[in-house]
Amino acid sequence: MKHFSDVLAESIIAKRSVVCVGLDPDLAQMPPELVAGFARSGGGEEAAAACAEEFCCHVVSAVAEVAAVVKPQAAFFEQFGPPGWAALRAVVRCAHEHGLPVILDAKRGDISSTGRAYARALFGGAELPGGGVADGLAADAVTASPYLGEDSLTPFTEHCAQGKGVFVLTRTSNPGAATLQERELDGRPMYLTVAELVRRLGGGYIGEHGYSDVGAVAGATAPEALSAVRAILPRAFILVPGYGAQGGSVRNLAGLRAGEAAGVVVSASRSVIYAWRDSGREYAAAAADAARTMRDDLVGVLEA
Amino acid sequence: MKHFSDVLAESIIAKRSVVCVGLDPDLAQMPPELVAGFARSGGGEEAAAACAEEFCCHVVSAVAEVAAVVKPQAAFFEQFGPPGWAALRAVVRCAHEHGLPVILDAKRGDISSTGRAYARALFGGAELPGGGVADGLAADAVTASPYLGEDSLTPFTEHCAQGKGVFVLTRTSNPGAATLQERELDGRPMYLTVAELVRRLGGGYIGEHGYSDVGAVAGATAPEALSAVRAILPRAFILVPGYGAQGGSVRNLAGLRAGEAAGVVVSASRSVIYAWRDSGREYAAAAADAARTMRDDLVGVLEA
Numbered sequence: 001m002k003h004f005s006d007v008l009a010e011s012i013i014a015k016r017s018v019v020c021v022g023l024d025p026d027l028a029q030m031p032p033e034l035v036a037g038f039a040r041s042g043g044g045e046e047a048a049a050a051c052a053e054e055f056c057c058h059v060v061s062a063v064a065e066v067a068a069v070v071k072p073q074a075a076f077f078e079q080f081g082p083p084g085w086a087a088l089r090a091v092v093r094c095a096h097e098h099g100l101p102v103i104l105d106a107k108r109g110d111i112s113s114t115g116r117a118y119a120r121a122l123f124g125g126a127e128l129p130g131g132g133v134a135d136g137l138a139a140d141a142v143t144a145s146p147y148l149g150e151d152s153l154t155p156f157t158e159h160c161a162q163g164k165g166v167f168v169l170t171r172t173s174n175p176g177a178a179t180l181q182e183r184e185l186d187g188r189p190m191y192l193t194v195a196e197l198v199r200r201l202g203g204g205y206i207g208e209h210g211y212s213d214v215g216a217v218a219g220a221t222a223p224e225a226l227s228a229v230r231a232i233l234p235r236a237f238i239l240v241p242g243y244g245a246q247g248g249s250v251r252n253l254a255g256l257r258a259g260e261a262a263g264v265v266v267s268a269s270r271s272v273i274y275a276w277r278d279s280g281r282e283y284a285a286a287a288a289d290a291a292r293t294m295r296d297d298l299v300g301v302l303e304a
Numbered sequence: 305m306k307h308f309s310d311v312l313a314e315s316i317i318a319k320r321s322v323v324c325v326g327l328d329p330d331l332a333q334m335p336p337e338l339v340a341g342f343a344r345s346g347g348g349e350e351a352a353a354a355c356a357e358e359f360c361c362h363v364v365s366a367v368a369e370v371a372a373v374v375k376p377q378a379a380f381f382e383q384f385g386p387p388g389w390a391a392l393r394a395v396v397r398c399a400h401e402h403g404l405p406v407i408l409d410a411k412r413g414d415i416s417s418t419g420r421a422y423a424r425a426l427f428g429g430a431e432l433p434g435g436g437v438a439d440g441l442a443a444d445a446v447t448a449s450p451y452l453g454e455d456s457l458t459p460f461t462e463h464c465a466q467g468k469g470v471f472v473l474t475r476t477s478n479p480g481a482a483t484l485q486e487r488e489l490d491g492r493p494m495y496l497t498v499a500e501l502v503r504r505l506g507g508g509y510i511g512e513h514g515y516s517d518v519g520a521v522a523g524a525t526a527p528e529a530l531s532a533v534r535a536i537l538p539r540a541f542i543l544v545p546g547y548g549a550q551g552g553s554v555r556n557l558a559g560l561r562a563g564e565a566a567g568v569v570v571s572a573s574r575s576v577i578y579a580w581r582d583s584g585r586e587y588a589a590a591a592a593d594a595a596r597t598m599r600d601d602l603v604g605v606l607e608a
Contacts, residue, residue: 026417027433039434047433075418078425080438081393082386089385107414109449111478113330114379121382129331129351130343134385145413147451147473149480169451174415176453179501185487185494197483 003207004165009261017295022269023072025052049083057094062284064098074106104139115155141165160205160213173219173242195232244271307511308469313565321599326573327376329356353387361398366588367595368402378410408443419459445469464509464517477523477546499536548575
């Protein structure tokens with residue numbers, strides 16, 4: 001079974017891109033004529049989910065050439081009920097059809113049989129009456145929250161042997177990181193304790209490109225934090241949100257390079273998928289342009 | 305709008321019970337003849353979800369007389385895809401039909417527009433094309449993870465003004481609590497910093513019974529931790545998992561009482577809903593007996 005980290009590394013190398021396009025379908029930010037079309041087709045949750053699916057699949061298709069990976073955010077689909085969950089599954093399938101690996105941003109975390117049920121929901125594998133297993137969302141990797149501790153992450157990392165990946169929240173890009181993550185624990189910021197946990201969990205899952213299948217989420221808004229996380233995690237992919245709309249910048253990524261594939265994926269959602277709002281162009285074309293600009297802006301991370 | 309905390313307090317008083325029945329539908333622990341019936345009806349995700357729904361609704365109906373509240377665990381439904389999400393919604397509806405408030409155990413947490421989307425998914429309120437809003441899962445309260453910080457909890461607590469409740473993970477009942485929660489932060493265990501955050505977030509949402517709509521999750525496996533959390537949170541409902549299958553005991557709950565309604569709900573899942581496995585009786589009747597035994601075992605918490 002090919003390692004998730006190798007799939008991701010090879011996508012980065014092939015595209016010469018560390019761009020991760022976040023898929024956060026928000027009807028209020030989509031072209032009104034697109035949403036109006038679905039309103040005419042009947043409205044309701046089904047229409048909302050179909051609209052989210054169409055929007056995301058068109059964006060995926062348009063950015064496929066320049067994005068290394070895509071990151072659908074589960075909440076934006078879950079808000080539309082069962083049809084929303086079906087739309088999320090369809091968006092994952094659409095990304096796979098375009099050769100894009102999928103990091104499902106779900107930030108789950110629970111222990112024991114519950115943790116394993118979350119892993120089955122996101123990766124697949126639930127046993128069904130009469131035999132066979134459920135497909136789940138068929139994500140390639142997921143984001144996971146470490147608050148419950150090590151035994152809330154192992155239900156996900158156990159799937160690394162089947163080609164899956166996990167990105168553990170470490171130092172996020174929001175002001176609330178000050179509430180816990182940046183607080184001093186054993187004489188240093190707490191997120192470094194999490195980074196060490198990530199290293200321990202990922203040590204047994206190293207791919208041919210030298211990267212682990214267990215990575216870390218660390219935000220572009222805190223450059224010192226990023227460097228400190230990299231120092232503890234030389235072999236981890238770091239998923240960096242906060243580029244674009246949240247105010248992170250490429251300068252904050254200097255020094256993060258860890259190998260041929262850079263060891264970093266940089267995520268932007270709103271600034272790419274809703275780029276049409278500034279340019280007035282067709283939304284998928286505008287998203288492709290924004291993703292291309294972002295790739296070029298970040299190519300230095302690959303060449304540093 | 306009635307406070308969630310008042311709904312919960314009145315349910316506890318009416319039932320003379322602090323029992324929360326956790327609904328974790330696991331086909332492998334259900335009566336084989338029940339699962340086989342759904343296998344014959346076609347199998348697949350639909351059959352799995354229908355089986356989970358029927359099992360949970362029968363249990364809800366049987367325990368309604370002695371349980372104060374029920375707590376469906378999202379992962380066990382999500383593993384069955386869109387039909388699983390629909391089954392979860394049906395189980396919430398079934399609980400409401402039996403007059404039971406619902407704490408949805410989802411352990412979500414994210415910031416900004418994403419956090420608000422999670423809140424809409426669990427509580428309802430997503431705007432739909434053509435007007436109207438989605439029902440969401442219509443939960444009365446949710447569990448939330450604090451790792452991302454204060455701004456990942458406010459998207460949930462903002463719903464308290466509309467009669468909703470939030471239980472913030474504080475000191476959980478698993479061994480992994482040692483990874484972060486019990487570590488020393490500013491000279492005391494980190495979970496107490498979270499408890500203070502819960503107090504701050506809940507201060508503006510106090511119901512007529514004197515309890516806040518923002519509560520804390522603290523496990524029965526750590527009695528000192530429970531007492532320390534209560535000392536910081538005199539007006540919070542504490543949701544105590546780990547009773548029963550996880551090894552907690554009623555002795556650990558001594559001293560937690562905070563008022564007429566005790567201020568505590570104690571959760572058990574497997575030891576109640578799969579009680580048929582030990583007794584060999586019909587599963588819903590066995591669950592009702594186990595819930596009644598648990599209520600009687602815990603009645604001291606109300607009378608202390």
